[in-house]
Amino acid sequence: MFIRAYLRASTQEQDAKRAKNELIAFAQEHGHKIAAFYVENESGATLERPKLMQLIDDAHEGDVILVEQIDRLARLNQTDWDTLKRMLSEKKLAVVSKELPTSYMALQSERSNNFMDSVLQAINSMMLDMLAAIARKDYEDRRNRQMQGIARAKLEGKYKGRRKDTEKRKIVASLLISGHSYSEIQSMAKCSRQLIASLSNEMKHR
Template identity: 45%
Template sequence: MIRVYMRASTDDQDADRAKQSIKDFLKTKGCAVAGWYTENISGTKLDRPELSRLINDSESGDILFVEKLDRLTRLPYEQWESLKAKLRDKGLVVVVQDQPMTHSAFAESDNDTFTSRILTAFILDLSASQARDDYETRRVRAAQGIKKAKEQGKYKGRSRDYVKREAIRKLLLAGDTYSSIQQVIGCSPYLVQQVSRELKQAE
């Protein structure tokens, strides 16, 4: 059974965006999808309703399929280990569309299951670490940009703050949640929503 998990960080993003490309890819593998699980929630959160539903619906040997690993996790190390334990206990096999080394799960036999899964686990750990590092790097750079702008006196009362708005725009495009952007930038929910609306209008 192949169960596809799709996630986007904000309500303004389309979590179903990759659905057709995933269908096309799995068709080339001669595989059919048993279930689609879609939600708009940050990959930095361990508690995700649709991901939990996928795990509960699964049987040992089922495939959890994602387009990119950061759709599954941007979790800190300890929480990633916790999620892996849940997947392992359920007997789920993770396959990532843009990680060809994980595709062996589609055709593996009992004889090569152990070797391929050890290799896959190693690849997934590296990719999960990179996804988290990328997330943290964006947050740090955004905070540094805001701090530098303040030091240079670019904040002028209640005038339109283009530096802050640009930082918000970049984080929205990177998939950060409204709440995390507010914490990093130090801005109101209204400003994040306003920049988000402007992004949608520009599409």
């Protein structure tokens, strides 16, 4: 059994590595070491996350995905959440979260009570679904509040839109022209794939 830690933050302003030491300590408390870390700055509301897909692709049957909280793994709508669960199930991957004690059983190398294991697995699956639903609702509530704030600011003539990081956009554009891949640009410029794709599209239509 390999433990693969997944750390995510939705923006470059947030540091997805902040929880790394906590996850290392958590694994040690349960007698394990983390075999690999997958760190990315992408929204949890989308399945288009390169590092998460790489984790699933790298993982072997029975491996554990360790996260700080379920919302680090998913703020997905129901359809995408079902898709992700199916991908994990196909490889028999277990999700362990610090916030979900019923998930800790996946870290046990020996289990003596098959009936209790089945009960805990059922409870854990239900709790995962519930926490994923809560994470999605929190995401949608924040988005709605943001849109309401923007609408109110527009009515009051105060909304100016998000300021563009001109210098970063110049760097990304230069790297695109140089033929670098999205992953290379994301690493070098410390920016989101959405920004790279947006600039690439703008450059194609100039």
